[in-house]
Amino acid sequence: DAKTTQPTSMDCAEGRAANLPCNHSTISGNEYVYWYRQIHSQGPQYIIHGLKNNETNEMASLIITEDRKSSTLILPHATLRDTAVYYCIVRVMGNTPLVFGKGTRLSVIA
Amino acid sequence: EPEVTQTPSHQVTQMGQEVILRCVPISNHLYFYWYRQILGQKVEFLVSFYNNEISEKSEIFDDQFSVERPDGSNFTLKIRSTKLEDSAMYFCASSIAGVGETQYFGPGTRLLVL
Numbered sequence: 001d002a003k004t005t006q007p008t009s010m011d012c013a014e015g016r017a018a019n020l021p022c023n024h025s026t027i028s029g030n031e032y033v034y035w036y037r038q039i040h041s042q043g044p045q046y047i048i049h050g051l052k053n054n055e056t057n058e059m060a061s062l063i064i065t066e067d068r069k070s071s072t073l074i075l076p077h078a079t080l081r082d083t084a085v086y087y088c089i090v091r092v093m094g095n096t097p098l099v100f101g102k103g104t105r106l107s108v109i110a
Numbered sequence: 111e112p113e114v115t116q117t118p119s120h121q122v123t124q125m126g127q128e129v130i131l132r133c134v135p136i137s138n139h140l141y142f143y144w145y146r147q148i149l150g151q152k153v154e155f156l157v158s159f160y161n162n163e164i165s166e167k168s169e170i171f172d173d174q175f176s177v178e179r180p181d182g183s184n185f186t187l188k189i190r191s192t193k194l195e196d197s198a199m200y201f202c203a204s205s206i207a208g209v210g211e212t213q214y215f216g217p218g219t220r221l222l223v224l
Contacts, residue, residue: 043215097155
């Protein structure tokens with residue numbers, strides 16, 4: 001079972017920042033936080049990952065709390081194309097399987 | 111940008127028939143995976159493959175399933191005798207061997223068993 005808890009759904013106005021929370025209170029010291037998204041029934045798309053420091057790339061920012069028990073994915077300027085299911089996954093180091101939960105369905109509204 | 115490709119995009123088959131789903135992982139990747147997603151349900155891990163052998167498999171991956179890397183580019187999933195409940199999207203993924211490496215997914219094959 002997934003080790004994360006996410007809200008079932010969220011709405012965001014187009015052009016505004018989308019902040020998607022994730023709780024992972026049982027995360028271990030050697031586990032990363034990964035974020036993927038799935039648009040319609042397409043293959044999951046990698047967004048970003050981190051261990052304990054905040055991370056930013058061209059798609060998003062990842063903010064991890066100091067105790068690492070929760071994190072927030074930030075899409076700085078959401079567009080309609082960001083409408084998708086977003087998955088927060090914790091995963092040990094190494095090439096281990098991804099365990100997907102139900103994720104958060106983000107709807108970006110014009 | 112390199113990407114994982116999968117063929118066919120759609121496959122319709124009769125119950126009891128064999129199907130082979132094909133994937134071309136990203137060229138310098140060494141770990142390969144299959145996942146599936148039954149309509150409306152979560153994405154589920156099936157199997158991982160490295161150095162020409164299975165690294166890990168889930169309880170879904172029973173004797174009806176097999177994987178193979180028949181050449182230097184393709185990675186296949188075979189279902190020997192399909193059942194109605196095998197109807198799902200099947201996703202291939204690949205990653206570079208290493209610590210905590212990111213898995214990149216293909217677009218999927220939609221399998222419908224009638």
